[in-house]
Amino acid sequence: xxxxxxxxxxxxxxxxxxxxxxxxxxxxxxxxxxxxxxxxxxxxxxxxxxxxxxxxxxxxxxxxxxxxxxxxxxxxxxxxxxxxxxxxxxxxxxxxxxxxxxxxxxxxxxxxxxxxxxxxxxxxxxxxxxxxxxxxxxxxxxxxxxxxxxxxxxxxxxxxxxxxxxxxxxxxxxxxxxxxxxxxxxxxxxxxxxxxxxxxxxxxxxxxxxxxxxxxxxxxxxxxxxxxxxxxxxxxxxxxxxxxxxxxxxxxxxxxxxxxxxxxxxxxxxxxxxxxxxxxxxxxxxxxxxxxxxxxxxxxxxxxxxxxxxxxxxxxxxxxxxxxxxxxxxxxxxxxxxxxxxxxxxxxxxxxxxxxxxxxxxxxxxxxxxxxxxxxxxxxxxxxxxxxxxxxxxxxxxxxxxxxxxxxxxxxxxxxxxxxxxxxxxxxxxxxxxxxxxxxxxxxxxxxxxxxxxxxxxxxxxxxxxxxxxxxxxxxxxxx
Numbered sequence: 179x180x181x182x183x184x185x186x187x188x189x190x191x192x193x194x195x196x197x198x199x200x201x202x203x204x205x206x207x208x209x210x211x212x213x214x215x216x217x218x219x220x221x222x223x224x225x226x227x228x229x230x231x232x233x234x235x236x237x238x239x240x241x242x243x244x245x246x247x248x249x250x251x252x253x254x255x256x257x258x259x260x261x262x263x264x265x266x267x268x269x270x271x272x273x274x275x276x277x278x279x280x281x282x283x284x285x286x287x288x289x290x291x292x293x294x295x296x297x298x299x300x301x302x303x304x305x306x307x308x309x310x311x312x313x314x315x316x317x318x319x320x321x322x323x324x325x326x327x328x329x330x331x332x333x334x335x336x337x338x339x340x341x342x343x344x345x346x347x348x349x350x351x352x353x354x355x356x357x358x359x360x361x362x363x364x365x366x367x368x369x370x371x372x373x374x375x376x377x378x379x380x381x382x383x384x385x386x387x388x389x390x391x392x393x394x395x396x397x398x399x400x401x402x403x404x405x406x407x408x409x410x411x412x413x414x415x416x417x418x419x420x421x422x423x424x425x426x427x428x429x430x431x432x433x434x435x436x437x438x439x440x441x442x443x444x445x446x447x448x449x450x451x452x453x454x455x456x457x458x459x460x461x462x463x464x465x466x467x468x469x470x471x472x473x474x475x476x477x478x479x480x481x482x483x484x485x486x487x488x489x490x491x492x493x494x495x496x497x498x499x500x501x502x503x504x505x506x507x508x509x510x511x512x513x514x515x516x517x518x519x520x521x522x523x524x525x526x527x528x529x530x531x532x533x534x535x536x537x538x539x540x541x542x543x544x545x546x547x548x549x550x551x552x553x554x555x556x557x558x559x560x561x562x563x564x565x566x567x568x569x570x571x572x573x574x575x576x577x578x579x580x581x582x583x584x585x586x587x588x589x590x591x592x593x594x595x596x597x598x599x600x601x602x603x604x605x606x607x608x609x610x611x612x613x614x615x616x617x618x619x620x621x622x623x624x625x626x627x628x629x630x631x632x633x634x635x636x637x638x639x640x641x642x643x644x645x646x647x648x649x650x651x652x653x654x655x656x657x658x
Contacts, residue, residue, distance in 0.1 A: 190236035193229040200226035247338035270303040298342040310354025316346040326337020359448035369583020383409040403615035453476020454502035461485035511542020553621035561615035572604040
């Protein structure tokens with residue numbers, strides 16, 4: 179983190195020297211034992227953070243598209259969609275990676291694989307919205323720099339904007355991975371066509387993190403209720419997928435189990451378009467499986483640290499992703515505070531565990547929510563306590579019913595529709611919880627959070643003092 183912040187301040191640069199130094203120090207840290215190795219390793223990752231951040235900034239500022247973007251040139255481009263297009267009935271927006279660029283002045287040239295924001299209206303927008311991530315498109319339009327709210331997309335490595343005026347041609351995904359992932363997405367969602375539009379979009383969000391069809395009013399309700407995390411694919415989804423393929427993987431050897439598990443993670447991540455929470459969850463799962471393969475199981479907090487370190491070295495701009503920070507914060511809160519909080523709550527086990535995990539996650543994301551959104555919703559605690567137990571069955575049954583309904587729907591539509599009845603009921607329960615909780619916008623701002631922190635510290639200090647007095651009293655009792 180320190181290295182990435184320093185790299186942001188230093189700005190664009192090749193940073194070859196820093197990159198070489200970081201690699202050498204990393205190799206040295208792996209050979210040095212004890213505290214000296216830890217110190218060398220910390221310096222190594224800090225230097226790597228500086229190097230990769232400067233290089234990431236340099237890739238945004240200097241690219242084959244810099245000149246035509248500055249000139250706002252009219253171009254024909256061949257692009258590969260990075261994500262699924264978003265927009266309304268008449269417009270579309272999507273990030274795409276430029277393969278080739280053709281302009282009247284320079285002819286055909288390579289786009290260097292740089293990312294641009296493609297915007298389209300008229301008859302191009304609706305056609306573009308029918309495509310999916312991985313598809314290749316030939317477009318005509320003009321390039322321009324990112325401006326206004328779109329400048330935030332530079333943290334996703336976007337170098338400019340393409341206003342598309344004509345869709346010249348489109349092709350299916352060339353990558354076998356993208357084809358498999360898109361096919362599995364269609365299979366998972368095929369059975370949900372028997373659900374109403376809102377419930378279908380909600381199930382798509384639970385299963386794949388795809389909330390494009392969800393009304394903005396419903397998204398606001400989830401945000402006000404502190405339930406937005408349910409619409410993002412996370413560790414629970416990854417764990418469920420690994421459980422599904424577990425019987426098959428267990429029939430292979432240790433190496434086959436590791437290779438198969440990593441392959442499942444790659445396919446699932448591609449299906450969910452590698453959202454930040456998916457990146458974090460898949461990276462943690464990969465670290466855990468690798469540790470088990472090596473015979474060195476690691477605790478949850480250590481796995482989180484290793485996963486975050488690897489992801490930030492690969493893409494330092496993730497540090498500017500609110501979704502990534504929220505995902506890591508929630509995971510850290512659960513790993514550090516979940517069990518201690520649950521142990522101090524009285525009541526049935528399911529209540530203690532639910533409250534402990536929910537409260538720990540809210541404390542973990544508070545350092546992100548407060549500076550970004552200005553407050554932390556208090557209603558999130560009871561809302562999550564009710565919604566999360568429903569979200570699990572909804573995710574599991576939604577996946578099973580979606581796949582089964584898609585397979586039998588062609589021949590027996592009534593059976594496919596019947597399979598979605600539990601899905602519909604569970605989805606409406608979650609929607610009702612979000613709607614009800616959003617009507618009570620109780621929240622804690624920064625000053626309130628400091629007050630609560632002081633109160634908790636005072637209570638903890640008082641409890642520690644009472645425990646110390648009990649120890650002193652017990653020490654005065656003579657032994658028998």
